Amino acid sequence: MRQRRLLVQVGVAAVLIGLLALLVNNLAVNLIRTGLGLGFGWLGRPAGFALAETALPYAPSDSYLWALTIGWLNSLKVIAAGLVLATVLGVAAGAARSSNNRLLRSLAGGYVALIRQVPLLLQLLFWYFVAFLGLPSVPIGGLIRLSNQGIQLLGLNLSVEFCAVLVGLTVFTGASIAEIVRGGINAVPRGQWEAFRSLGLGEGLGLRRIVLPQALPAILPALTSQYLNLAKNSTLAIAVGYADLYAVSDTTITQTGRAIEGFLLLLLSFLLLNLLISGGMAAFNRAVLGRLNRSR
Amino acid sequence: MNRWLDRGITLLLLALLGWAGWSMLHWLLLGADWSVVTTNLPLYAVGSFPADQRWRPLLWMAALITLTLLTLVGPKHGWLRRWLPLFWIVMAPLGLWFLAGGLGLLPVGTRSWGGLTLTLLLTGGSGALALPLGILLALGRRSDLPVLRWSSAAYIELMRAVPLIAVLFFGQLLIPLFLPPGLEINRVLRALVAFALFAAAYIAEDVRGGLQAIPPTQREAAAVLGLSPRQSLQLVVLPQALRVALPSLTNQAVGLLQNTSLMAILGLVELLGISRSLLANPAFIGRYLEVYLWLAAVYWLACTAMALLARHLEVQLDPARSAS
Numbered sequence: 001m002r003q004r005r006l007l008v009q010v011g012v013a014a015v016l017i018g019l020l021a022l023l024v025n026n027l028a029v030n031l032i033r034t035g036l037g038l039g040f041g042w043l044g045r046p047a048g049f050a051l052a053e054t055a056l057p058y059a060p061s062d063s064y065l066w067a068l069t070i071g072w073l074n075s076l077k078v079i080a081a082g083l084v085l086a087t088v089l090g091v092a093a094g095a096a097r098s099s100n101n102r103l104l105r106s107l108a109g110g111y112v113a114l115i116r117q118v119p120l121l122l123q124l125l126f127w128y129f130v131a132f133l134g135l136p137s138v139p140i141g142g143l144i145r146l147s148n149q150g151i152q153l154l155g156l157n158l159s160v161e162f163c164a165v166l167v168g169l170t171v172f173t174g175a176s177i178a179e180i181v182r183g184g185i186n187a188v189p190r191g192q193w194e195a196f197r198s199l200g201l202g203e204g205l206g207l208r209r210i211v212l213p214q215a216l217p218a219i220l221p222a223l224t225s226q227y228l229n230l231a232k233n234s235t236l237a238i239a240v241g242y243a244d245l246y247a248v249s250d251t252t253i254t255q256t257g258r259a260i261e262g263f264l265l266l267l268l269s270f271l272l273l274n275l276l277i278s279g280g281m282a283a284f285n286r287a288v289l290g291r292l293n294r295s296r
Numbered sequence: 297m298n299r300w301l302d303r304g305i306t307l308l309l310l311a312l313l314g315w316a317g318w319s320m321l322h323w324l325l326l327g328a329d330w331s332v333v334t335t336n337l338p339l340y341a342v343g344s345f346p347a348d349q350r351w352r353p354l355l356w357m358a359a360l361i362t363l364t365l366l367t368l369v370g371p372k373h374g375w376l377r378r379w380l381p382l383f384w385i386v387m388a389p390l391g392l393w394f395l396a397g398g399l400g401l402l403p404v405g406t407r408s409w410g411g412l413t414l415t416l417l418l419t420g421g422s423g424a425l426a427l428p429l430g431i432l433l434a435l436g437r438r439s440d441l442p443v444l445r446w447s448s449a450a451y452i453e454l455m456r457a458v459p460l461i462a463v464l465f466f467g468q469l470l471i472p473l474f475l476p477p478g479l480e481i482n483r484v485l486r487a488l489v490a491f492a493l494f495a496a497a498y499i500a501e502d503v504r505g506g507l508q509a510i511p512p513t514q515r516e517a518a519a520v521l522g523l524s525p526r527q528s529l530q531l532v533v534l535p536q537a538l539r540v541a542l543p544s545l546t547n548q549a550v551g552l553l554q555n556t557s558l559m560a561i562l563g564l565v566e567l568l569g570i571s572r573s574l575l576a577n578p579a580f581i582g583r584y585l586e587v588y589l590w591l592a593a594v595y596w597l598a599c600t601a602m603a604l605l606a607r608h609l610e611v612q613l614d615p616a617r618s619a620s
Binding site: 103107118121122239263 | 302305306309441442443454469470472473474475476555558560561568584585588591592596599
């Protein structure tokens with residue numbers, strides 16, 4: 001029996017290695033044929049393309065590496081803002097679905113049902129071409145100014161592309177988070193609601209202080225995977241011309257022909273991003289569980 | 297106090313809804329021009345398939361709709377019921393073969409495939425490839441052979457870390473690099489393979505969840521009855537695990553259909569891609585809202601139909617129901 005197990009494993013390993021060797025061999029043949037080779041020396045060469053939105057100073061004469069870093073920062077910017085806004089929207093919509101107000105409840109239900117059955121890319125295009133590029137130029141109270149050139153918010157200047165991606169990601173992910181929050185709230189025993197009501201606590205206060213904290217352990221793991229989805233989905237920004245990591249990688253690969261190296265860099269960046277998000281959430285999860293256990 | 301707040305919220309929502317409804321009505325009556333949709337219906341349905349051959353994709357879609365309705369109605373005849381799953385399995389490969397020029401029909405290159413036909417073919421084809429691959433990966437990840445376990449886990453985790461658009465882009469770019477020089481596969485097939493490789497990792501995790509939900513006593517009971525490990529997996533564990541995983545598999549299937557729209561970025565003219573090229577046409581310039589509303593309606597209908605089918609399947613497979 002043990003021998004058979006060993007034999008099967010060796011067999012599987014041999015097939016996998018064989019397959020890998022075949023692919024690598026084909027790759028080598030193709031690379032020699034196209035005369036490219038592998039290497040990362042090209043990262044230091046000037047990129048030569050302009051970027052519309054840069055968090056740090058950037059000029060086309062800067063290196064590919066710097067261009068990719070700028071793209072990474074742009075991605076980070078939209079992902080971080082999206083995480084916060086989607087959470088707020090999702091929790092609000094999820095809580096609204098168990099509200100006593102029938103109109104509010106059905107509106108939240110309609111929002112979730114509609115948004116989840118329409119592709120995100122289509123929604124992004126809608127926000128960009130219809131909602132934001134169709135904006136009339138209107139100042140609202142001096143501090144906020146909307147126009148199809150961009151949005152000025154208390155001295156903050158946001159590009160239309162950024163706003164479209166941010167709103168699209170927020171609305172789409174918010175609908176999924178709403179479902180998770182609703183599930184978490186439903187998992188809290190009804191007796192808890194009755195208990196805080198009989199203590200004379202208001203609905204809003206009871207939801208915030210009694211129900212949501214108990215729903216958190218059920219919500220957090222699913223929330224983490226939604227956050228990871230949001231990060232991955234932010235790459236669709238290329239469709240509206242926002243210079244995120246993927247868009248910059250795409251341009252870089254098209255210019256240099258370095259598909260494999262480009263893919264490896266993209267893979268590494270996303271592994272790092274995922275690690276950041278899931279690590280942060282794991283720490284938060286531990287803190288929540290610890291507090292909950294102490295309070296029991 | 298609380299009741300007044302409630303009334304206030306209701307009033308505010310009503311005012312917002314009224315305003316949205318009024319501007320929508322205003323636009324529908326005065327602003328909208330639906331000619332971009334009505335004059336291009338064939339394009340949305342079949343893409344630039346040659347006009348005299350359009351009956352082929354249309355026939356395939358009609359068959360698909362018939363099959364959906366048949367399944368939803370739930371046929372009473374025993375034989376039809378038994379054959380339905382088989383029909384569903386062969387639908388996508390049959391479509392690919394029929395459109396490419398099977399049965400001695402005029403061969404039509406994938407370049408002229410498009411519209412809803414291509415969207416459905418991509419969904420069905422990659423789903424049919426991804427499901428068995430995903431099940432194998434899930435079994436591999438739960439295997440007690442370390443080599444199998446590690447390689448499956450590595451594949452699943454890597455695939456789940458990358459965004460789909462990157463997988464698709466590199467599928468178009470890299471698959472030719474990894475193939476022997478003489479061998480070439482076309483763009484639609486490359487997209488289909490990349491989709492399947494991506495979806496398999498997610499399906500594997502759903503199936504693994506299902507497998508974990510099956511108590512070990514089931515396997516032990518099968519062993520006591522004299523079933524071999526393979527028989528017990530095939531006849532006892534897997535069917536139950538798949539039933540448990542069905543709701544999340546449905547979500548994957550709906551996601552797969554929605555994600556076919558990403559091929560528009562890479563230049564395939566499926567439903568969204570064909571709309572992008574239509575919107576670039578000077579005759580229809582600026583008609584974004586009409587096109588996007590129309591597309592949203594089509595996607596919404598297709599996704600809802602899929603969810604309904606899956607819900608139906610769940611009810612059918614419910615042991616409480618079949619036992620009675």
